[in-house]
Structures are given as C-alpha cells and as structure tokens.
Amino acid sequence: MQHPRPAPRTTDPGTAPPRAAGALVESPLQLLCTIEAHAAGYGGTETHVHVRDDVPALGDALSGVRELTLPDGLSFDLAGRRSALTAHEPVWLVGDAFSGLFQATAPLRRPERMVLVDDGLATLELCRLLVRRAPLVRIGRPARAPRRRLGAVAAGRLRSLAADGRVTIFTAMPLTADLSAGLRAQGFDVRHNQFGWLTAQPADEAMPEPTIVVGSAMAADKLIDPHRYVDWIRSLAKESALRYLPHRRQTPELLATLAEIDGVTVDAPGAPVEIRLRGLRAGQRVLSLPSTSTILLTTIISPLGVPVTALDVPADWWTPRATAEQRAHLTSVVELARQARAAADDASETDSPEANE
Secondary structure (H helix, E strand, O other): OOOOOOOOOOOOOOOOOOOEEEEEEOOHHHHHHHHHHHHOOOOOOEEEEEEOOOOHHHHHHHHHHHOOOOOOOEEEEOOHHHHHHHOOOOEEEEOOOOOHHHHHHHHHOOOOEEEEEOEOHHHHHHHHHHHHOOOOOOOOOOOOHHHHHHHHHHHHHHHHHHHOOOEEEEEOOOOOHHHHHHHHHOOOEEEEOOOHHHHOOOOOOOOOOOEEEEOOOOOOOOOEOHHHHHHHHHHHHHHOOEEEEOOOOOOHHHHHHHHOOOOEEEOOOOOOHHHHOOOOOEOEEEEEOOOHHHHHHHHHHHHHOOOEEEOOOOHHHEOOOOOHHHHHHHHHHHHHHHHHHHHHHHHHHHHOOHHHO
16 A cells, blocks of 8 residues: 655744654553654654553554554654663653653653653543642552652652643643643643544555444453443444454453354454544444543544444443542543534534535
8 A cells, every 4th residue: 555645744833843852652542642742743853762562552553553654753662661761862752641660760851841642531630630739640549658759759840841831731632621721821831632643644444344342441440340341242233243442451351252242343452443443434333431542533533424432331330449530530531522522523514615615
C-alpha cells in the first residue's frame, strides 16, 4: 500500500521547538498520543521515544504504528525503563504522571518544556489533582506516606514548570470549562488532540462483523463480575456476529471462554484499537463498557457514520472491590463519550458542504 506523506508538523507562531525531545511511554495509548504530540509540533524536531520493555502489549502497539507513515524525526528504543532514568532531552513528553518511574525522575529534571499526553481516564484525574494542588496519587489505590510524598514532589515540579509557561497538556479528553480555566490559571497550556496524524492515514481493511466490542479491563481488575460480563457478550452475539477486541490486561481464561461463544470472533493482540478500527463504515457499531477508547474512537470514527457507545455498568455487576469513587470515575465516561459525540457531530456539520454554502 502506498502511504501518503504525513502532514507537516505545526508549532505555535513565533516558537521554534528545541532540536531534541524525549518521551516516556508505558502503554499503547501513550504511544499513540506521543506520536500525535510530535506530529503536532509539541516535541522537538527529533523526538526519541523511550518505550518500556516490560509491557508486552507495547511491542504489538509499536509494530502496529510502524506500519503507518510516521512523522519525520521520530525514533524508538525498547529499553525505555532504563534509558529514561539517564535521558536529559530539553523537552520531555510524559504519558503517565502517576507512574513511579516518572515521579522518581521528575525531581531530577528541569527540562525546557514538559508535555503531558493522554493516558486514558487518568488524565482527567491528573488535571483535577493539579487544579486542587493535591499529590499525584492514583484514584482507588491506597498510597503510603513515602509514595504520597513522591506524588507531592512530582506535582510541585509540574506546577513550578507551568508557572514559568513550560508545561503543555495535550489531550483529547473533554475537559470542563472550570477544569480548563483552573489549569490555565496555574500556567498550564491546554491543547486539544484531534488525532490529525492518525486520521490522515489510509484506513485498514474493514472488519466484516456489524458489531465490534472493545474489551474492558474491569473484569480482570475484579471490579465487575466476570460471569455477568460473559453473559453480556453472549447476549450481543445472539443479535449479530461480533468481533471482540481484548483489553491488554484480560486473562487468557476469559478470552478462551469468549472465543467459545457462537458468533464471537476474538481478535489477536495488536495495535491500539484507535488504529485498528479506522476501516469501519456506516452500518457497523462499536460498543464498550466505560472506557477511554469510546471517547477517542468517537473523535476518530464517528465522522465516518460509525456510532461509538459507552454503556452503563448495571449496578449488580459491581464487586465489593469497586469503591464508590471508582464507580463514579468510570461511570463518568458515559457522559464524556456523549459530549465527545456531540462535538464530533458539530464538527461534521461545520465541515459539510451545506454548512459552507
């Protein structure tokens, strides 16, 4: 397949990016959003991506993005956990500010600029904590005093850099007006990721099934009853043929159970779903339990006429392990996906020939 040349990278008027940037990537979504940030001009003219070598799904994701036409100036290494400790590029792109690896190195860095890219719902919680001037500690996970201190130091470093105008938050998540205003009041530069690089790539061959289900990690994380989850997939398969895209944390046992259901095709691991589902067309649909992917996919494929739906989790699916805070956090995705769909519909109407007459 002949790929088009990537769109030229853009930067703010009057700014010249430093020559070198480094990125710490610890998940497939972070990898995709790091590439988008570089393509949009928020890295350096050269961006070296330090990819963790102990996350199996990252190898598949890296192989998937390398099949596309990458922006100029990107390079990758698979020793990211080690090399990130000693790298001192003038711009640093970070996908997970809650990461112990990032928080351990943050006090040692004084980069010219820091760019925070998406890591799913954690990005929203990060923004809330920054506005509240709270330590960077993951939601739903108890943190001992040493880890809270580390999170407080990392938060302080980000706020200090932001006060000097040196932190950009590059996100596709729909931030509320109050949250955006709170971040900007502290000096954070908030920019919207519209996946310009990815949407300019040629689409993959379409999957034939009318229903695509994006797998959820909630069963693997023991937040919901796995039997209810399997029953839900079984009920969908009775309506139409179904393609199931596993979450990277789902267990082989669960996937084997799903693969035995008539009408269900379980996909092999591979590139992020945001890349794999670009070939869908009108007449197909994407379903998921609350997941960041429903928000991102809405931005990418809803303009193609493919509805992307985040479904509420029935109350009797939750396990005692799911705290009220976690339930509320995950349930919020349904409303965020609705907002993303409304924004995508507005953008489609604006771009239509009728709107331009």
